[in-house]
Amino acid sequence: MDASAVTALRRTARVVTLVAVAGTGYGCTTVAPPNAVDAAAPPPAVSFDGRYEGSVQVASSASGTDPHACETEPQISLTVKNNSFVYAQRHPRVAGTAPGLTEEKTTAVYNAAISPEGIISGTSATSGTMSGQVTGSHMSGRISGLLCGYTFSADRV
Structure with a gap:
């Protein structure tokens, strides 16, 4: 492997590492915030029966x-x-x-x-x-x- 290929491989490894670290708890999350489902639920039915x-x-x-x-x-x-x-x-x-x-x-x-x-x-x-x-x-x-x-x-x- 020549020097330019090794340099390119190292850059790719750094980018992959940065992406992996950024997606593990540093503000990037796909978990819904608490109560998001509760806020969308309809209000309870009111009965005057x-x-x-x-x-x-x-x-x-x-x-x-x-x-x-x-x-x-x-x-x-x-x-x-x-x-x-x-x-x-x-x-x-x-x-x-x-x-x-x-x-x-x-x-x-x-x-x-x-x-x-x-x-x-x-x-x-x-x-x-x-x-x-x-x-x-x-x-x-x-x-x-x-x-x-x-x-x-x-x-x-």
Whole structure:
């Protein structure tokens, strides 16, 4: 082997040694930093499921509407499943007061959902709305019906 080949071989050996040393713990690593997988994981699912019991009160009535016609059962019982619930609001003082005003036709049915942030939103077939908030085991909010407005409050039991 001539001198130039030996010199070239030594240079190659130095480069290989430097690359090998640089890749073994001197800042070059392919190991993921701790918690990298945890940071990418989705947040835990929030569930507001359970039975809530409380009360509902008449808060307002449309101009020209007899406030007594707005009366409804003062107790409210809601079963939340998959962060959704149905509330059937009866109006017993209106049912039967005229032909065709059956209990079924005077009952507003609200289909509501609770977002992961605890926001309640729902609607009825008669364009009524239900809105509110769940905080911990307590929910409260407003119901805006066709002619009447209500407030409600309930606790998980």
